[in-house]
Amino acid sequence: MNITDGWLSAAKRVVSPNFDMRPDATDISMIVIHCISLPPGEFGGDWIDRLFTNTLPQDAHPYFAAIEDLKVSAHALIRRTGEIVQYVAFHERAWHAGESSYAGRTCCNDFAIGIELEGTAETAYMDIQYERLAELIAALLDCYPTLSRRRIAGHSDIAPGRKNDPGPSFDWCRLWRLIERRPVART
């Protein structure tokens, strides 16, 4: 996977307006794993793209009306098919973490890359999603030397009590195994 100017060449690009500049552009030092499905528990369709581009039709589902005012984004989404969609360049600040804290620092959006998995906290993720996630993390580690395998966390870890994603359905051991298998090339 190649990253050029903050964008994955292999990803579908759906540009979100929900981003701004990081306070320190050189500080990209953690990865946050999330899950999302729209409506909750349903997979497929382009509702997530629509949410992140502020074009979700309120009348299409009662849940959509409830989140009408939400301005959110993530850097990338890994769909259940393995397709990757990118919304925000990795060096920009996406709006995924909300009120959060990691290793003594608050406002994780400032320094984090947010990756969404299409799924729920209760439904097993797809094999291809783990594979793609590991490939994406390897590419990010190559591209941004300030990132580290040791600074990858779930949304629930940085916003405990408020968020539960990616949930008990996410197999962290499996991710660690996949990441460790991959040598990280440094030039």
Ligand SMILES: [Zn+2]
């Ligand atoms: Zn989340």
